Amino acid sequence: MRDETKCLHEGYTPKDGEPRVMPIVQSTTYRFDTTERIGELFNLPNAHMYSRFSNPTVEAVEKKIASLEGGVGAMGTSSGQSASLLSILNICKSGESFICTSTIYGGTVNLFAVTLKRFGIECIFVDADASVEEIQKAFKPNTRAVFGETLANPALAVLDIEKFASLAHKNGVPLIIDNTFATPVLCKPFEFGADIVVHSTSKYLDGHALQVGGMIIDSGKFDWCNGRFPEFTEPDQSYHGIVYSETFGNAAYIIKARMQLMRDLGCYPAAHSAFLLNLGLETLPVRMERYCQNGLRVAQYFQQLSKIESVSYPGLENDRYHLLSKKYLPKGTSGVVCFNIKGGRDTAVKFMNGLKLASNEVHVADIRTCVLHPASATHRQLTDEQLIAAGINPGMIRFSVGLENINDILEDIEQSLKSV
Numbered sequence: 001m002r003d004e005t006k007c008l009h010e011g012y013t014p015k016d017g018e019p020r021v022m023p024i025v026q027s028t029t030y031r032f033d034t035t036e037r038i039g040e041l042f043n044l045p046n047a048h049m050y051s052r053f054s055n056p057t058v059e060a061v062e063k064k065i066a067s068l069e070g071g072v073g074a075m076g077t078s079s080g081q082s083a084s085l086l087s088i089l090n091i092c093k094s095g096e097s098f099i100c101t102s103t104i105y106g107g108t109v110n111l112f113a114v115t116l117k118r119f120g121i122e123c124i125f126v127d128a129d130a131s132v133e134e135i136q137k138a139f140k141p142n143t144r145a146v147f148g149e150t151l152a153n154p155a156l157a158v159l160d161i162e163k164f165a166s167l168a169h170k171n172g173v174p175l176i177i178d179n180t181f182a183t184p185v186l187c188k189p190f191e192f193g194a195d196i197v198v199h200s201t202s203k204y205l206d207g208h209a210l211q212v213g214g215m216i217i218d219s220g221k222f223d224w225c226n227g228r229f230p231e232f233t234e235p236d237q238s239y240h241g242i243v244y245s246e247t248f249g250n251a252a253y254i255i256k257a258r259m260q261l262m263r264d265l266g267c268y269p270a271a272h273s274a275f276l277l278n279l280g281l282e283t284l285p286v287r288m289e290r291y292c293q294n295g296l297r298v299a300q301y302f303q304q305l306s307k308i309e310s311v312s313y314p315g316l317e318n319d320r321y322h323l324l325s326k327k328y329l330p331k332g333t334s335g336v337v338c339f340n341i342k343g344g345r346d347t348a349v350k351f352m353n354g355l356k357l358a359s360n361e362v363h364v365a366d367i368r369t370c371v372l373h374p375a376s377a378t379h380r381q382l383t384d385e386q387l388i389a390a391g392i393n394p395g396m397i398r399f400s401v402g403l404e405n406i407n408d409i410l411e412d413i414e415q416s417l418k419s420v
């Protein structure tokens with residue numbers, strides 16, 4: 001099946017007489033004939049026993065997204081933040097470190113630089129555009145992973161995934177990619193050597209601003225038996241001595257994440273959220289095509305206006321990431337356009353307040369056009385130094401182009417610019 005078909009048919013296949021639409025299994029628990037049966041199920045990775053770590057509705061969406069990304073398995077989480085957190089905790093503990101590109105989502109910077117530090121895990125930030133030799137210097141004997149974003153929110157930097165995959169593998173560690181903005185429709189990081197993919201499903205995958213959620217997908221390709229990851233090759237005492245790599249082969253990472261971390265931390269999505277996410281997924285390829293068209297039109301429009309200082313959109317031919325985007329995002333570079341308005345922070349705020357169709361929101365990648373000023377919202381916790389490192393100018397506006405008629409979107413921009 002191709003992506004369009006998978007989005008409609010993967011994950012749930014009704015049998016004779018069953019509901020055409022995937023049902024919401026709104027149940028905490030499941031009934032079994034005997035006590036012995038429950039005992040047996042504790043040895044099975046995907047048996048439904050309790051909805052803190054698995055549920056049939058969520059499972060259907062996990063299968064759909066795993067298939068879209070080309071992975072061997074996936075696990076839903078209650079937010080994109082918990083997906084990023086668990087993707088690291090599954091292989092990194094106190095006293096260890098991992099490497100991350102500096103142009104990532106502000107919430108992830110906080111999680112990695114501040115909260116994980118309190119857990120004793122060190123995140124070393126690197127400039128994604130630095131040379132291989134320069135980035136190599138950040139690796140230490142205790143380095144456990146490399147983390148980056150396909151299309152960074154909001155810097156719109158395109159990651160050279162192959163460069164980072166080969167660096168990570170040369171050092172015996174996996175590459176984890178946050179593929180939220182690209183979605184598997186625009187880029188499939190596993191095809192370029194990434195090992196694990198995470199998503200905030202709250203953005204394009206859902207698309208309608210209905211649920212907050214996350215997903216972790218395992219490519220099944222990383223060799224956890226390379227001598228650096230004893231948590232996969234030695235018995236887990238908290239799970240009656242199971243050895244993940246022996247019992248679960250190339251799905252060891254994603255099954256360990258569920259059996260160990262989800263069991264203990266419990267940030268699993270609700271069945272109803274998974275149902276809403278699935279509705280969004282059904283139209284994902286159609287929506288992505290239009291987001292990309294509208295995004296490019298808005299970027300081109302901003303580019304020729306004298307009141308605009310600069311525009312970031314990898315789909316523009318003169319964008320610094322255009323060459324990388326042709327390789328990694330050949331179908332388009334999403335509906336998110338970032339720009340700096342002449343006059344800086346104050347003018348930016350004035351322009352945003354003057355918009356009538358586009359709304360001010362702490363959200364992005366929605367079906368409706370929305371705008372955000374990162375320096376005073378999502379990234380207000382970052383210092384100016386961190387802002388610059390994250391590719392954000394204090395006057396930058398993140399314009400998330402929706403699926404309205406393009407002329408209505410452009411006219412809204414035009415009328416608000418008249419007042420600044």
Ligand SMILES: *Cc1c(COP(=O)(O)O)cnc(C)c1O
Nearest residue numbers: 079080081105153180200202213
């Ligand atoms: C929004 C976002 C997250 C966090 O996801 P939530 O669902 O809000 O927790 C992580 N990464 C990226 C790229 C995002 O845009």
